[in-house]
Amino acid sequence: MENHKIYAMKFSKIYSLLVQKADKKKRTKQEVDEIICWLTGYDEVGLTQQLRNDVDYKTFFEQAPCINPNSEKIKGTVCGVRVEEIKDPIMKQIRYLDKLIDELAKGKAMEKILRA
Template sequence: MSGHRIFTTAFASVYPLYVQKAERKGRTKAEVDDVIRWLTGYDQTGLERQIEAKKDFQTFFAEAPQLHPHASLIKGVVCGVCVEDVEDPLMQKIRYLDKLVDELAKGKAMEKILR
């Protein structure tokens, strides 16, 4: 499958950036893990395995137990891109994750983030 470079980027290489972004704004690694688990259906052990195995984003989402049924309720702009308008399904999942981490870093309440 050809596609964007992010598809073959290791999730483990981006995960610490998500955590750093959240922690700079007073949030925690545990909260980052919560939003990732909510979106993907991984349990904590499964998430940690994906990180340790250095799976790329394509594999990370392909092996995810189940995308949350309310993921389509994630709306807004990330990096100038409206997440609901992204046509590629994998890129949309990545943008959903980016948006959730952005909302977390902006101080949004977990109840609001986890629609």
């Protein structure tokens, strides 16, 4: 497994960037939290605890209670890379989250973002 720089970044830093991106497009922190919890299986308490523990991004995904099985329905490109073609499972989950937040920022309805 490749050692990507993003793995060592603090989840709290990335989280604030995700919230900021959503906020710029008139979306809410609550929507960002809902997406993160849907994807990872964390509840609000678990998400808050991970932020408080200041874990790195890789650890955040490694400790995720249950990656949503519907995440396999997430298709498309992030940073020029097709998410469905990513082999590394942690990187794939990171890019899934990127893709979902991109969809939120583009104004997509939550039901569609969450693959309901």
